[in-house]
Amino acid sequence: MFKKIFSSELGRGAIILLITMNIFWFLNLLFHFFMGRMLGPEEYGVLAVLMSILYIYGIPTEAIQNLISNYVSKFNLKKEDGRIKFLMLKSLKKSFKISLIFFVILSILSIFLSYFLNINLWLILFTNIFIFLSFSIPIVRGVLQGRKKFYLLGSGMILESVLKLIIAVSLVYLGFGVFGAVWGIMFGILASFIISLEFNRDILKSKEIESDFKNIRLESVPYFIAMLIITIVLSYDIILAKAFFSSEIAGKYAALSMLGKIIFFGTMAISKTMFPLTSEKNYKKENTFGIFKKSFLAVAFLCLVAIIIYAFFPDLIINLLYGKQYTELSGFLFYLAISFSFLSLTNLVLVYSLSTRGIKKPYYLFVFFIIETALLFLFHNTIFEYILAFMVSNAIMFIGTLFLLIKWKNKD
Numbered sequence: 001m002f003k004k005i006f007s008s009e010l011g012r013g014a015i016i017l018l019i020t021m022n023i024f025w026f027l028n029l030l031f032h033f034f035m036g037r038m039l040g041p042e043e044y045g046v047l048a049v050l051m052s053i054l055y056i057y058g059i060p061t062e063a064i065q066n067l068i069s070n071y072v073s074k075f076n077l078k079k080e081d082g083r084i085k086f087l088m089l090k091s092l093k094k095s096f097k098i099s100l101i102f103f104v105i106l107s108i109l110s111i112f113l114s115y116f117l118n119i120n121l122w123l124i125l126f127t128n129i130f131i132f133l134s135f136s137i138p139i140v141r142g143v144l145q146g147r148k149k150f151y152l153l154g155s156g157m158i159l160e161s162v163l164k165l166i167i168a169v170s171l172v173y174l175g176f177g178v179f180g181a182v183w184g185i186m187f188g189i190l191a192s193f194i195i196s197l198e199f200n201r202d203i204l205k206s207k208e209i210e211s212d213f214k215n216i217r218l219e220s221v222p223y224f225i226a227m228l229i230i231t232i233v234l235s236y237d238i239i240l241a242k243a244f245f246s247s248e249i250a251g252k253y254a255a256l257s258m259l260g261k262i263i264f265f266g267t268m269a270i271s272k273t274m275f276p277l278t279s280e281k282n283y284k285k286e287n288t289f290g291i292f293k294k295s296f297l298a299v300a301f302l303c304l305v306a307i308i309i310y311a312f313f314p315d316l317i318i319n320l321l322y323g324k325q326y327t328e329l330s331g332f333l334f335y336l337a338i339s340f341s342f343l344s345l346t347n348l349v350l351v352y353s354l355s356t357r358g359i360k361k362p363y364y365l366f367v368f369f370i371i372e373t374a375l376l377f378l379f380h381n382t383i384f385e386y387i388l389a390f391m392v393s394n395a396i397m398f399i400g401t402l403f404l405l406i407k408w409k410n411k412d
Helices: 002-006 009-057 059-077 081-117 121-127 130-146 150-173 177-199 201-205 216-244 247-283 289-312 314-321 324-355 362-378 383-410
Strands: none
Touching: 009 081, 009 121, 009 130, 009 150, 009 177, 009 216, 009 247, 009 314, 009 324, 059 081, 059 130, 059 216, 059 247, 059 324, 081 121, 081 130, 081 201, 081 216, 121 177, 130 150, 130 177, 130 247, 150 177, 177 201, 216 247, 216 324, 216 362, 216 383, 247 289, 247 314, 247 324, 247 383, 289 314, 289 324, 314 324, 324 383, 362 383
């Protein structure tokens, strides 16, 4: 069985990324667990909201990385390193210009956001700096992913999480509070960008070959819309909880939500491995459904295991990782596990659709965002009602995206 797994590109790539990315997410979870204990529910609630804003700022990350990976996988088939270099450098130059525009706009909007969420304006303004890295780091990582350098891709991410953890814990211990945690995040991501650029040194040494990417903007639309929907749904449950509930309840909910996100991030390695493989097969006009089926079953299995563990040991998990002060809502962890399992499967369906150019009308996806927003605004009289609304909306989105995939594929 293991010999069969390692004999396939999907198997080898998935194992490498599964190990490296789960080390990355484990270290990120350690970051949250340390911050939860060191800051306490109220300050941790503020940090969780800032992290959710960062996830939203990171919307371009997955979209750009998948788009770059798609192009690079095509060039990599023909060993066209010069075209890969041109794509990478041109994309980095444009990313800085776009980031600068967004930084100015977001800084103005931060005044309203600070008032709405009751968070220090300077914290949000400082968080806005991440927009520059959100547009640049997925470019160099996308090149590694498209070249199927899964070990190097994962190694850069591990470095990011190690530095983030060490610096953040040190600064919070020295009394810098939430600001110290945010500083740790920034230094970690910046170091990861530099090392990922270094991992692409062989591409940078190649002779640059100018290529025409005039259709890249049009092709990027489905990527940005799909990742926009996934990232917002992944993030804004914590933001709205901060607006709807007391600071203490919002902080405790943030801890539950982060535990639920373990499922999403823990299965992401499978979709990241699947993407360049199905993309290459699609370019070759070969069947891609077999890889998608294996990936889907793998994600579903991991989600089921997580749901069972969360159902039987919620108090133990929360107490062990966050402490007794967060266990008040432990009975709801099971429902959040189901919620993020649906979101994990939705993400896999959308990533597969993107890799095979299967998304025909991405604007339909906004319907699911509207449904989720409406449910969360209508049902938040209690935290349990809010969690159930979140779970139902994620189930609707999964069923809807699966239906759209079948519909789009039947039109091919």
